[in-house]
Amino acid sequence: MSALSAQRAEAARRTVLDAALAAGTCHIGSALSIVDVLAVLYADVLPRAGAEPHRFLLSKGHAATALYATLAAAGVMDAGEVVAGYCADGGHLAGHPERGVPGVEMTGGSLGHGPAIAVGTALADRHAAAGRRTFCLVGDGELNEGSVWEAIALAGHLGLGDLTLVVDANGLQGLGPTADVVDLEPLLPKLSSFGWDAREVGGHDHDALASALGAPGSDRPVAVVARTTKGHGISFMENELMWHYKSLKAADRPRIEAELAAREGVA
Amino acid sequence: MRDAFFEALAELARHDERVWALTGDLGINLFDPIEQAAPGRVLNVGIAEQNLVGVAAGLAYAGRLPFAYSIAPFVTSRPHDQVRVDVAMANAPVTLVGVGGGLAYGYLGPTHHAIEDLGIMRALPNMTVLAPADPAEVRRATRAAFAADGPVYLRLGKNGEPDVLPGDASFVLGRATRLRDGDDVTLVSTGAILGHVVAAADLLAARGVAATVLHYGTLKPFDAEAVVAAAARTGAVVTVEEHSIIGGLGSATAEALAEAGAGAPVRRVGVPDAFVSAVGSQEHLLAHLGLDADGIVATTLALLRERRPTRSLR
Structure with a gap:
């Protein structure tokens, strides 16, 4: 495990929860689900020596706090400003990320948009032989959107090896388990059959994530199905659908602090 | 096109x-x-x-x-x-x-x-x-x-339309183009319907009605100044568009004139608030909807009669 990604993940988890506590907003479980994926991407995968970093598009925009917190851990934003500015009256960070905010490459919030945009940036970079990769993260519930599959079909057809789609497969979506809403499993053979190099990985295992995300496809786009836990890291939120909707109250702070302290003790 | x-x-x-x-x-x-x-x-x-x-x-x-x-x-x-x-x-x-x-x-x-x-x-x-x-x-x-x-x-329209604008016309984004000057009515157009609007202006001229013709190659940003000035001069405005009368050129014109307090009456020639289920060629449908030159003339004359009932119109 990269010490840097582990340390940044803990910092980001804390920022996500601080921001959620300060703003009293929802989507906490969705954000905690991807903190580790983002930590590995921003610490170990996106940076390029002497060149612009690889691109990252957060398609599941409702996990905005995870992106803001990761950008803060990477030094693009200030963590205190994230907490103060997120969903605050007169603040500068909306509940869904907007293109134009430093470090935010696409406006998220309406699901199913990222993969097509990612095909566009990957095409431009391939044409320019830029050696620059595009990563796009979608939720597993987001795979319900037909537009995702339009992009998956085209990317496979074009053999966009520098495109990587990360699926945050936490198994829960708006009204229940993904398996009960529209079951799209088995995902790996589906993605393979569309011409993708499909890889499955534990979504909180930094070494496995770094390995799966680090290697581009040769002549096929890469899909990394990250098996995650919604609400990961906070025991009473884990795999609890209601933490898609619930907001934290000031009274919750002691038990959050206790969980974070325990995590940091072992980290 | x-x-x-x-x-x-x-x-x-x-x-x-x-x-x-x-x-x-x-x-x-x-x-x-x-x-x-x-x-x-x-x-x-x-x-x-x-x-x-x-x-x-x-x-x-x-x-x-x-x-x-x-x-x-x-x-x-x-x-x-x-x-x-x-x-x-x-x-x-x-x-x-x-x-x-x-x-x-x-x-x-x-x-x-x-x-x-x-x-x-x-x-x-x-x-x-x-x-x-x-x-x-x-x-x-x-x-x-x-x-x-x-x-x-x-x-874009389709293919094979004739050129209507003068050969030396310029295209300035956000500016309307004035094709005709007349004091009796302003005909406002956008898109490929302009040929019909110019033909209507010719038919009106034959009946003694001098029309100003404004073409909006840019619908947004909307050149409010051009239509407000033309309305002040002519006192009556007819908008013509191959589009619903809701939301397009007629709406933009009415908004501009109302905000300027221009006071000129406006008639919107366009597709009424209904899908076009009639079957036919573009020309057939335009005539059916009163969007051809004859239809534009009819709407214009009706507006002018309403506006100035004493004036004789041939």
Whole structure:
């Protein structure tokens, strides 16, 4: 495990929860689900020596706090400003990320948009032989959107090896388990059959994530199905659908602090 | 208009590496000259309009200048969320090109008619809306779209329309073009219907009615000053558009005149608030809806009689 990604993940988890506590907003479980994926991407995968970093598009925009917190851990934003500015009256960070905010490459919030945009940036970079990769993260519930599959079909057809789609497969979506809403499993053979190099990985295992995300496809786009836990890291939120909707109250702070302290003790 | 667009785009693509041409599986053979001029920068994404617009947005985010082509409703209504979020909200330099504006695909029925596109696109922040009148203006509008900083919707008619504007007409983004000067009424036009509007002005002249004719090649940003000045001069305004009377040129005109306190009565000639289920060619449907020269004349004369009942009209 990269010490840097582990340390940044803990910092980001804390920022996500601080921001959620300060703003009293929802989507906490969705954000905690991807903190580790983002930590590995921003610490170990996106940076390029002497060149612009690889691109990252957060398609599941409702996990905005995870992106803001990761950008803060990477030094693009200030963590205190994230907490103060997120969903605050007169603040500068909306509940869904907007293109134009430093470090935010696409406006998220309406699901199913990222993969097509990612095909566009990957095409431009391939044409320019830029050696620059595009990563796009979608939720597993987001795979319900037909537009995702339009992009998956085209990317496979074009053999966009520098495109990587990360699926945050936490198994829960708006009204229940993904398996009960529209079951799209088995995902790996589906993605393979569309011409993708499909890889499955534990979504909180930094070494496995770094390995799966680090290697581009040769002549096929890469899909990394990250098996995650919604609400990961906070025991009473884990795999609890209601933490898609619930907001934290000031009274919750002691038990959050206790969980974070325990995590940091072992980290 | 269609061929003029493809010629202009091939020229732009030849001279600027940033230009890309995308299609949603429409335009057989039309992209070949662009592919020759700009190898590797033409892409058919398939019959997938959400993808068409999303991929175009991604190219724009990477610094390219994509033109995304489809039939007008399929690049405005069908992928509207991608247009709204990926293109307009992001203020991305994507040009969305809709062929078959208005009733150009007459026989193909209301799925292929574009009678709400101008209103839909006009309502989007950051969006520039262009509706050139003839092939020569399409070339100028295509270059203007290329030069624009943000998103553009370019509405084309069909193919083979005659040139209507004078050969030396310029295209200034955001400016209306005055074709005729007259004191009795202002006829306001946008898009390919201009030929009918000019023909109506000629018929009116034969009846002693002198019309000012204003053409809006740019519907947004809207040149309010031009129509307010013309309304002050003529005291009566008729808008003509191959579009619903809701949301397009008639609405923009009425808004501008009302805000200026112009006081001139307005009549909107367009598609009433109904889908066009009548079957027929574009010309048949235009006549059926009172959008041909005779229909425009009839509406204009009725307005003038109402306005100035004592005046004799031949």
